Amino acid sequence: MTTPAHDALELIGLRAGYGSIEVLHGVSLRVPPATVVALLGPNGAGKSTLLKVASGTITPKDGCLHVGGVHVNGADAAALARAGICRIPEGRGIFPNLTVAENLRMWTGVGDLKPAEVAERTYGRFPRLGERRKQVAGTLSGGEQQMLAMSRALLVDPAVLLLDEISMGLAPLIVAELYELVGSLAQQGIAILLVEQFAQTALAVADHAVILSHGRVTRTGTPAEVEEHLSAAYLGGAA
Amino acid sequence: MTTFLALSLTGLVVGCIYALTACGLVVTYTTSGVFNFAHGAIGMVAAFTYWQLSVAWGWPAPLAFLTVLLVLAPLLGAVVERVLVRPLYGAPIGVTLVATLGLLVTLLGVGFLAWPPDTTRVLPKFFEGHTITVFSLVIDYNQLLVIVTSIAVAVGLRVFFSGTRLGIAMRAVVDDPELAALAGTKPERVSQLSWALGAGLAALAGVLLAPLQTLNVTDLTLLVINGYAAAMAGRLRNLPATVAGALVIGISSSLVLGYAGPQVVNYVRPAIPMILLFVAVLFLKQERLRAGSLAGLRMPRTAGLRQSVGVGLGFVVVAGLVSGQLSPASLAIGGQGMVLAFIMLSLVLLSGYGGQVSLCQLTFAGLGAYAMGKSGGGALGLLAAIALPAAAGALVALTVVRLRGLFLALATLAFAQAMDQIFFNHALGYGGTLEIPRPRLPLVDTGDDRAYFVLLAVVFALGAIGLLTLRRRAFGRRLIALNDSPAASATMGVSPVMTRLLVFTLASAVAGLGGALLGGLHGSVSPNDFLLLNSCVLLLLATLGGLYTPTGAFLAAMSYAFFPELQKLVPELGQVQFLLTGLGVLALGRNRYGIGGQIADAGERLRSLRVHQVDRVEVARAAG
Ligand SMILES: Nc1ncnc2c1ncn2[C@@H]1O[C@H](COP(=O)(O)OP(=O)(O)OP(=O)(O)O)[C@@H](O)[C@H]1O
Numbered sequence: 102m103t104t105p106a107h108d109a110l111e112l113i114g115l116r117a118g119y120g121s122i123e124v125l126h127g128v129s130l131r132v133p134p135a136t137v138v139a140l141l142g143p144n145g146a147g148k149s150t151l152l153k154v155a156s157g158t159i160t161p162k163d164g165c166l167h168v169g170g171v172h173v174n175g176a177d178a179a180a181l182a183r184a185g186i187c188r189i190p191e192g193r194g195i196f197p198n199l200t201v202a203e204n205l206r207m208w209t210g211v212g213d214l215k216p217a218e219v220a221e222r223t224y225g226r227f228p229r230l231g232e233r234r235k236q237v238a239g240t241l242s243g244g245e246q247q248m249l250a251m252s253r254a255l256l257v258d259p260a261v262l263l264l265d266e267i268s269m270g271l272a273p274l275i276v277a278e279l280y281e282l283v284g285s286l287a288q289q290g291i292a293i294l295l296v297e298q299f300a301q302t303a304l305a306v307a308d309h310a311v312i313l314s315h316g317r318v319t320r321t322g323t324p325a326e327v328e329e330h331l332s333a334a335y336l337g338g339a340a
Numbered sequence: 341m342t343t344f345l346a347l348s349l350t351g352l353v354v355g356c357i358y359a360l361t362a363c364g365l366v367v368t369y370t371t372s373g374v375f376n377f378a379h380g381a382i383g384m385v386a387a388f389t390y391w392q393l394s395v396a397w398g399w400p401a402p403l404a405f406l407t408v409l410l411v412l413a414p415l416l417g418a419v420v421e422r423v424l425v426r427p428l429y430g431a432p433i434g435v436t437l438v439a440t441l442g443l444l445v446t447l448l449g450v451g452f453l454a455w456p457p458d459t460t461r462v463l464p465k466f467f468e469g470h471t472i473t474v475f476s477l478v479i480d481y482n483q484l485l486v487i488v489t490s491i492a493v494a495v496g497l498r499v500f501f502s503g504t505r506l507g508i509a510m511r512a513v514v515d516d517p518e519l520a521a522l523a524g525t526k527p528e529r530v531s532q533l534s535w536a537l538g539a540g541l542a543a544l545a546g547v548l549l550a551p552l553q554t555l556n557v558t559d560l561t562l563l564v565i566n567g568y569a570a571a572m573a574g575r576l577r578n579l580p581a582t583v584a585g586a587l588v589i590g591i592s593s594s595l596v597l598g599y600a601g602p603q604v605v606n607y608v609r610p611a612i613p614m615i616l617l618f619v620a621v622l623f624l625k626q627e628r629l630r631a632g633s634l635a636g637l638r639m640p641r642t643a644g645l646r647q648s649v650g651v652g653l654g655f656v657v658v659a660g661l662v663s664g665q666l667s668p669a670s671l672a673i674g675g676q677g678m679v680l681a682f683i684m685l686s687l688v689l690l691s692g693y694g695g696q697v698s699l700c701q702l703t704f705a706g707l708g709a710y711a712m713g714k715s716g717g718g719a720l721g722l723l724a725a726i727a728l729p730a731a732a733g734a735l736v737a738l739t740v741v742r743l744r745g746l747f748l749a750l751a752t753l754a755f756a757q758a759m760d761q762i763f764f765n766h767a768l769g770y771g772g773t774l775e776i777p778r779p780r781l782p783l784v785d786t787g788d789d790r791a792y793f794v795l796l797a798v799v800f801a802l803g804a805i806g807l808l809t810l811r812r813r814a815f816g817r818r819l820i821a822l823n824d825s826p827a828a829s830a831t832m833g834v835s836p837v838m839t840r841l842l843v844f845t846l847a848s849a850v851a852g853l854g855g856a857l858l859g860g861l862h863g864s865v866s867p868n869d870f871l872l873l874n875s876c877v878l879l880l881l882a883t884l885g886g887l888y889t890p891t892g893a894f895l896a897a898m899s900y901a902f903f904p905e906l907q908k909l910v911p912e913l914g915q916v917q918f919l920l921t922g923l924g925v926l927a928l929g930r931n932r933y934g935i936g937g938q939i940a941d942a943g944e945r946l947r948s949l950r951v952h953q954v955d956r957v958e959v960a961r962a963a964g
């Protein structure tokens with residue numbers, strides 16, 4: 102694999118938080134294209150916060166946020182979405198009161214796809230969504246909702262995909278299906294930053310892993326290297 | 341048959357206008373999550389602006405029509421979103437509710453100022469003089485325009501909201517603005533567009549309605565209430581059901597007007613939409629709608645018994661001293677402020693502590709005055725002035741006890757408006773004005789204005805002390821727990837139903853007694869004293885005062901009562917009272933504790949300052 106000129110996503114000494122509470126105390130992290138980076142760490146470490154900063158939902162207080170080598174501190178979420186950042190939030194990243202088809206219509210705000218192509222890409226991958234296109238999304242099963250949320254990644258061709266605990270509360274079979282999709286998206290060249298509670302699941306698909314605890318990066322390396330330190334990080338993090 | 345058709349046609353036209361209003365309400369609600377009480381007021385301002393452009397300044401009607409509809413009204417909507425709605429994002433629903441009520445009153449103030457009610461303004465009908473005849477039924481072009489426009493708007497909205505990306509985005513933004521942003525949509529811009537659209541629809545309804553009657557600021561503003569029932573029929577969500585509801589209301593009202601005897605017409609017809617609204621609010625399933633309350637704000641510290649009795653005594657003494665210096669006119673105004681403050685105590689209890697929004701407190705006050713007047717005064721009269729409103733309050737509470745936030749507000753609004761129309765406005769009620777005697781006391785001559793003023797001060801002080809005592813007791817804590825978290829307090833063994841019932845009844849009794857005393861102050865009352873709009877202003881004033889403290893209630897009431905005096909000094913101010921109240925509420929966007937909260941805070945700061953000083957002295961002593 103050749104090293105491209107720029108990382109798809111780069112965080113340098115990033116500080117951010119909520120109001121006066123700082124959650125991230127200077128975090129640096131790189132995600133090259135076509136790479137899956139697993140972001141692990143105990144509850145409350147700041148993983149979700151990091152993804153929110155990277156997607157423009159929270160503005161960093163200090164440090165640099167680079168997307169494709171361009172400095173984008175202060176850009177809002179909608180602008181970053183247009184710049185190729187796609188974050189699937191924790192919980193269900195869908196609009197519960199819209200139908201499946203209307204949700205998909207919302208996803209194409211960035212890409213401007215034809216309806217036929219939208220149908221092909223999503224329903225081709227997740228036929229169950231195709232059967233339920235007129236159903237209100239809030240009444241879908243948890244797995245179907247997560248498929249619908251993930252279908253945004255299929256439709257917008259993002260440069261960077263930020264995934265926050267997509268396996269939460271789902272059956273192993275569906276998790277496997279979703280991770281298969283993650284793998285194939287990475288192969289298409291998308292840079293993926295993956296937050297996951299179940300370290301094993303994430304490390305299995307990751308090229309690279311980072312442990313975050315108390316708002317600081319405490320370890321980076323290959324999945325094998327990081328796995329060794331994992332329990333220490335979680336226990337240490339809890340202390 | 342021809343009569344039937346003609347009546348149906350009139351009803352259809354009115355129903356179409358209700359449908360337009362109701363659709364506007366639904367649009368704003370589904371696209372921003374805010375029920376806009378000022379919807380009718382926007383329509384009113386638009387209608388007057390249209391009159392100004394087309395009649396007063398002689399613009400061609402189509403140009404004026406399009407300017408108002410496509411430029412001015414959307415602009416107003418966008419500004420309102422930016423200035424009023426956006427800062428309140430994430431605030432409890434009760435707060436946004438009061439904010440749009442504030443906007444309603446502000447726009448009323450603007451209306452009164454810009455178009456003083458002393459001249460009659462009439463808008464010509466559109467296409468005056470042109471008619472077509474269908475099956476011996478004469479339809480004029482104006483009616484045709486209304487019907488065609490309504491159909492076009494209803495169909496257009498439906499296509500827009502389910503078929504276009506912007507329309508879908510407007511609905512999506514209410515669901516989850518953060519996710520909408522992640523999907524590349526700017527939530528603020530979409531919200532702003534939806535407010536512009538809502539205001540445009542309000543303006544359309546206002547401009548179409550205006551030629552059917554003489555232009556009147558309050559009538560145009562309140563006519564929208566008839567659309568509320570239709571909007572509720574669509575559960576604030578479903579446009580076809582909303583339109584159907586509006587047509588039923590319009591046509592049934594018109595048929596009743598045409599066929600029923602004058603008795604029924606006078607008593608019942610104006611109240612039909614209100615009764616339907618009440619029923620709709622009560623019986624439609626609401627699980628997916630967001631309710632809410634005025635809850636979730638930090639409470640100021642509650643004064644202890646000794647402190648409140650001390651302050652109360654001081655208050656009465658000061659009132660006694662001041663009363664000696666006041667002119668008879670000022671005594672009357674001060675007395676009015678005092679009674680208003682007392683009635684507001686019922687809102688501190690109900691809304692401040694209990695988090696329930698009521699728009700019918702003055703209705704209970706009116707019932708109190710009515711009981712006092714009809715019973716001829718005396719101890720029995722006072723008792724009746726408390727018992728009748730309390731009984732009515734308990735009855736209302738029994739029916740609305742499940743409701744919270746917006747739904748409670750709408751139900752109380754319907755009750756107030758219906759009582760206005762059926763009871764107060766007719767022989768059943770006052771029949772013009774009703775003489776109200778003052779309560780008689782041993783040793784004190786209440787006929788003397790100064791003595792009566794001091795008596796009012798005593799009553800207010802007692803009420804405030806009682807309220808604060810209640811607040812400190814188990815009942816007060818239960819009430820506040822219920823307000824913070826109904827579910828949690830249910831598990832604590834608090835019966836929410838019983839608590840709500842009690843507090844509503846108690847608040848009605850307080851308002852009733854206040855109404856009787858108010859009547860006694862002026863010697864008589866008229867239906868105009870207890871209008872729905874005045875109840876709204878009362879709630880806004882109480883909110884301005886902070887809703888949590890008797891002090892705030894007192895200050896807000898007094899400044900409101902004395903404002904007309906200021907006006908006499910500066911006559912150019914005109915009807916500025918409404919405007920200022922409204923603006924004051926709008927300013928609450930950032931400071932939600934009001935005047936009373938500020939004062940309580942200042943007191944707190946002083947106290948902690950003193951404590952620190954004592955500490956320092958002691959430290960110094962220890963060191964030395
Ligand atoms: N909206 C918010 N306002 C204030 N503080 C917040 C907010 N969201 C998160 N926090 C705080 O920020 C810290 C980090 O939270 P974050 O959600 O980023 O953790 P996380 O690593 O994703 O945890 P988990 O694994 O449980 O999802 C926590 O202490 C949390 O309490």
Ligand SMILES: [Mg+2]
Binds near residue numbers: 148149150191265
């Ligand atoms: Mg998280």
